[in-house]
Amino acid sequence: MSKSPAGSARRPRPAPSSKTNTGSRRSTAPTPAQGTRFRTRHPVLTALIPVGLVVAAIATMVVIKATGRSSPPAAASSHLAGTATGATTGTATADTGTTTLSPQVLDALSVPTTTLDAVGSPSSVALPTKVGNGNGAVAEGADGKPLITYIGAEYCPYCAAERWALAVALSRFGTFQNLHGTHSSDTDQYPGTQTLSFYGSTYDSPYVDFQAVEEATNQPDGDTYQPLQTPTAAQSALAAKYDAQGSIPFLDIANRYVITGSSFSPQVLQGLSRSQIAADLADSDSAVAQAIDGAANDITAAIASVTGNQPSSVGSSATIAAIAQKLGA
Amino acid sequence: MATHTASGQTTAHRPPAWVPVTSLGLSLVALAVASYLTVTHYADPAALACPDTGIVNCALVTTSSWSVVLGVPLAVLGLVWGAVMTGLTLPWSWRRPARWVDGTRLVLSGAGAAMVLYLVYVELFRIGAICLWCTAMHVTAVILFGVILAGRAASSAPLPART
Numbered sequence: 001m002s003k004s005p006a007g008s009a010r011r012p013r014p015a016p017s018s019k020t021n022t023g024s025r026r027s028t029a030p031t032p033a034q035g036t037r038f039r040t041r042h043p044v045l046t047a048l049i050p051v052g053l054v055v056a057a058i059a060t061m062v063v064i065k066a067t068g069r070s071s072p073p074a075a076a077s078s079h080l081a082g083t084a085t086g087a088t089t090g091t092a093t094a095d096t097g098t099t100t101l102s103p104q105v106l107d108a109l110s111v112p113t114t115t116l117d118a119v120g121s122p123s124s125v126a127l128p129t130k131v132g133n134g135n136g137a138v139a140e141g142a143d144g145k146p147l148i149t150y151i152g153a154e155y156c157p158y159c160a161a162e163r164w165a166l167a168v169a170l171s172r173f174g175t176f177q178n179l180h181g182t183h184s185s186d187t188d189q190y191p192g193t194q195t196l197s198f199y200g201s202t203y204d205s206p207y208v209d210f211q212a213v214e215e216a217t218n219q220p221d222g223d224t225y226q227p228l229q230t231p232t233a234a235q236s237a238l239a240a241k242y243d244a245q246g247s248i249p250f251l252d253i254a255n256r257y258v259i260t261g262s263s264f265s266p267q268v269l270q271g272l273s274r275s276q277i278a279a280d281l282a283d284s285d286s287a288v289a290q291a292i293d294g295a296a297n298d299i300t301a302a303i304a305s306v307t308g309n310q311p312s313s314v315g316s317s318a319t320i321a322a323i324a325q326k327l328g329a
Numbered sequence: 330m331a332t333h334t335a336s337g338q339t340t341a342h343r344p345p346a347w348v349p350v351t352s353l354g355l356s357l358v359a360l361a362v363a364s365y366l367t368v369t370h371y372a373d374p375a376a377l378a379c380p381d382t383g384i385v386n387c388a389l390v391t392t393s394s395w396s397v398v399l400g401v402p403l404a405v406l407g408l409v410w411g412a413v414m415t416g417l418t419l420p421w422s423w424r425r426p427a428r429w430v431d432g433t434r435l436v437l438s439g440a441g442a443a444m445v446l447y448l449v450y451v452e453l454f455r456i457g458a459i460c461l462w463c464t465a466m467h468v469t470a471v472i473l474f475g476v477i478l479a480g481r482a483a484s485s486a487p488l489p490a491r492t
Contacts, residue, residue: 047479054442054471058449065453103454110457175393175456206375206388311388312381 098154098180098197098217101274105196106179108278109171111293116300117319118284119293121326125264126295128257128302130328131242138306139238139255141209146254146306148208150198151239153216155185155225158262159249160195164277165263165295166251167196172300172314173307174205181274185218185225190266194274199228207307208254211235215248257302257327263295297323305329344423344480352418352480355473360411362466366391366404379461390460395451403448407466410441414473423480431481438477441470 121127141147150166152159160183167176178201184193198212213235216225231239242258243250251259268291269277280288300314301323309315369377370391379387390396396403416422417434445467452459 044479046482047475047477050439050478051442051471051475054446054474057446061449061453107454107457171457175389175458177394177455202394204393206392310375311386313386 098182098199101179101181101196105181105274105278106176108281109167109176111168111171111281111289111296113313113317115282115284115289116293116297117317119289119297120319121297121301121323122290122294124294125291125298126259126261127263127298127327128251128253128259131256131258136255139252141211143209145205145207145209146303147252148210148254148303149235149238149252150210150212150249151231151235151251152198152212152214152249153225154182154197154199154214154228155188155216155218156248157184157188157190157193157266160184160190160193161264161266161269161291162249162251162259162262162295163195163198164269164281164292165299168281168292168296169299169303170203170205170208170210173207173303173311174203174210177202177204182218184266185220187220190270193266193269194272194277195269196274207310208303251299253299253302254306256306256329259299263298264291298327301327301329344484348476348480348483349418349420349423352423352473352476353415353420355469355476356411356415356418359466359469359473360408360415362462362469363404363407363411366462366466367402367408370396370402370404377460377462384457384459385461386458387460387462389458390452390456390463393456395455410437413437414441418473418477434477435481438470438474442474445470 139147139149148170152163154160167179170176180197180200182195182197184190184195186192197214199214201212203210203212213229213231215227215229215231217228219226221227238252238255239246239250242252243260245260247260249259249262253259268287272280272288277288277292280286281292283289284293297319301320304310304314304320305324305327307314314320366377374392375388377387377391379385381388391404398406414434414437417430417437422430422434448463449467452463
């Protein structure tokens with residue numbers, strides 16, 4: 001913009017072309033000088049524009065979350081790059097049987113409390129077994145939190161079933177990252193049971209430590225399956241102590257409760273995709289929710305018994321308290 | 330400070346009086362909240378004074394994998410950011426004519442607002458829980474960004490000459 005010697009800004013005149021004339025003699029578009037004047041006279045309004053964009057973006061995210069529509073997939077991360085938390089002796093075997101878990105499935109693992117309370121503890125679901133009189137020392141992880149140990153394998157259909165319940169339960173105490181989808185063996189019982197894998201995942205919680213070992217993939221290797229991870233000496237000793245038959249899945253809840261085998265039959269998951277299973281988790285009347293959410297409630301009550309009923313969203317639940325009584329906690 | 334241009338226009342270099350006061354207050358709030366989050370991060374994250382209602386769970390957020398960036402806890406990054414912003418919003422800083430001070434203040438406040446967007450996304454879609462103390466920090470950062478923008482708009486543009 002040019003300025004006259006007199007000091008006033010001269011507004012450039014529009015070209016006198018009639019072809020581009022819109023009919024108005026004076027342009028209604030703000031000139032740079034008008035924009036500057038607006039900014040100067042209304043600084044708060046000016047500032048509200050970018051701030052409003054930030055607030056609008058946040059509001060959009062809240063609405064998307066509230067309406068249940070999922071976010072775009074997280075940035076791809078290789079499950080081969082990491083090892084399951086605590087399982088420090090994983091082999092370098094490539095796990096070709098897993099896929100990225102969809103955000104919808106991940107979100108579904110955080111089952112609404114109302115649904116979990118409605119499901120309760122169905123009698124068709126096996127309860128965790130109390131170790132001794134239940135007053136033994138609580139097993140602790142490296143940072144002093146109660147330690148939960150899972151040993152399973154991706155080919156195993158019973159592990160496939162139990163992982164859903166364990167993931168739902170642990171989602172009440174912490175957060176998973178890098179969970180992947182997989183399925184049980186196509187040639188074993190309950191073939192192709194859709195599930196998730198703890199291999200390569202991480203779990204963070206202020207209340208508990210979680211160590212997961214997936215001993216093998218679902219890829220056949222001769223008479224067996226490709227090895228994936230090897231339990232540590234401590235984990236092997238734990239399994240030998242409480243799971244003499246060596247069955248999987250094996251779940252130890254801080255040496256207070258153990259589960260050997262799955263808490264419910266994988267039959268309930270047959271023919272269902274991961275998305276269908278995930279969707280059914282929120283429907284308390286579905287057979288899937290009765291099995292998975294029911295088992296998750298039992299596991300949750302067992303875990304809460306070693307966390308001092310923390311967090312309070314779990315400890316204050318009448319449903320969990322009732323199950324804890326059944327467990328003799 | 331105000332200067333007169335050759336054209337007779339007056340250029341104001343100082344923002345309205347409420348801008349330095351408000352921005353400093355917000356920076357101090359951010360610094361205080363970040364200090365509390367940092368202390369509890371190293372002491373006991375579960376001890377954060379925060380209701381636990383399922384969707385609101387401060388400990389779940391502050392102990393998640395996303396609470397650390399390149400090995401540095403976000404609480405510490407927030408503390409550093411709050412300290413720098415406090416320095417940049419002191420009355421002395423607002424009086425300084427150096428353009429880099431103004432630019433750094435704007436860029437850092439904008440970076441804070443952008444970080445808020447990312448962290449809200451992580452809380453809602455990756456962790457599934459909200460940390461109230463983090464939310465207080467987020468609100469403060471966004472308002473601070475707005476105040477600094479307002480101050481910049483009010484001070485950097487030329488005012489019409491007075492007759």
